[in-house]
Amino acid sequence: MAIPLLNYAPSCPNTRVEGFEVSTDERPKVYTTENILSSSDMKDLIEVAYRQIFFHAFKWDRQVCLESQLRNGQITVRDFIRGLLLSETFYNSFYEKNSNYRFVEQCVQRVLGRDVYSEREKIAWSIVVATKGIQGLVDQLLNSDEYLENFGYDTVPYQRRRSLASRDEGETPFNIKSPRYDGYHRSMLGFPQMVWQNEVRRFTPQEKSAKAGDPSLFVDMARNLKNARGTVSPRVSAMNISLSSVPYRK
Template sequence: MTSTDEFSVKEITVSRQSPGEERQAALHQIYAQVLERQPYGFERKQLAKIEAEFLKNKIGVKRFLRELGHSEVYLNEFYYNSSNPKFIELCFKHFIGRAPGDSTEMHIYCDILMRQGVKAMITALLDSEDYLRHFGCFTVPHAWTWANYPSPKTFWETDVLLHELHGRRGWIVPTMTWHNLRLDCDGGSCSLPEPNAPQRAAATTSGSDALHQVLSTMGPQDLEKFASTLSVTERDKLRHLLMQPVR
């Protein structure tokens, strides 16, 4: 994956005039961007038809991305074991090249996902103004350059996502929630703040307020899954924060 330290992205664009070796390089980059790896042998068989159509110039980058996003290969990897917010965050990372900008944007795509289904949500991302403005129909999605981000918060959350190993923080809580809880996220691994550190006393109190607010919106199943992503030490710190009075 690409680091946001400098966003040194080699942009790959494929048109109808591109030779076969360029389309092959684009295919490799698409898998690295969307699957975060190259497909396994049995997955190649499932993707053989759209691969062949792409390499033979029958479909373009955007069409291939849609077919890949709708495929069982992608859905098995990212959708079926994820919460809706976490899955949407991953789709933003894979298809838009950044984290969701704010809770409003997250809610828009959550609504599409719940009302119209997962394929409609992925299609909506690929038809979005952000996708078209940054990638058009021929460019493989990649991380944005730093100057294009809507806010420093989105830049930071994207940086965490790009450094995160696949599934490292579980499949339930998106970076936006970790950020709202004022947790430390370094290299894609989030931890609760030390409650006894004097310099963090104010942050711990405000973090407790945010924690109560966020957890109160989660259902029993999501709470159980959230707890399963934490280590024993993190669960102890979480209990400490939950004992803090809500202002």
């Protein structure tokens, strides 16, 4: 018998309480099939869905069959999101590289558009993963009232209430706050790596830059002259002088 979902107390009122929304640059744009007018709009919607679930999709990660079905109206956006969550890319990149608790946190952020309320919610969804598997977790999240009320069948999930009128800056995006790999796997892969592709150039203000005739402009030239070795005349010893080369009077 499957264990029912444990009860957890909702918190984080930013995503639960409806308030006066102020349009800012940080407010996410809602992508839905209800206002698709051209093929380019559908292309943008698909790219946003990939960015929401995968953060970035390479050519190898793209689900061509699901994209074709979505373009032809055979499946809804909710079905497309479900296919991405059950894909091999999501399994290898998120489930295998994280614990069940962190995997649940990643799924809640990407599917429901909010942070987990508490550790009790992590435990509740982790039990679903352990008893019903990944497919059971995905189906229960997509069939939840919270998902259907906020995104329905035609809207791509997004981070809800990221920007509030009472704050100057919005919340950090999920993709930055919760990276794909956990700290343990990042250390195994050697992350982070600081690789400079080009030479780092330092900016010097114009008033502090050297003028013509400044001695600092000739430092490199002076160093080269100091390290350069001039032509040294060979030392002549009396032991290696040939008598035939010595001038003498006849």
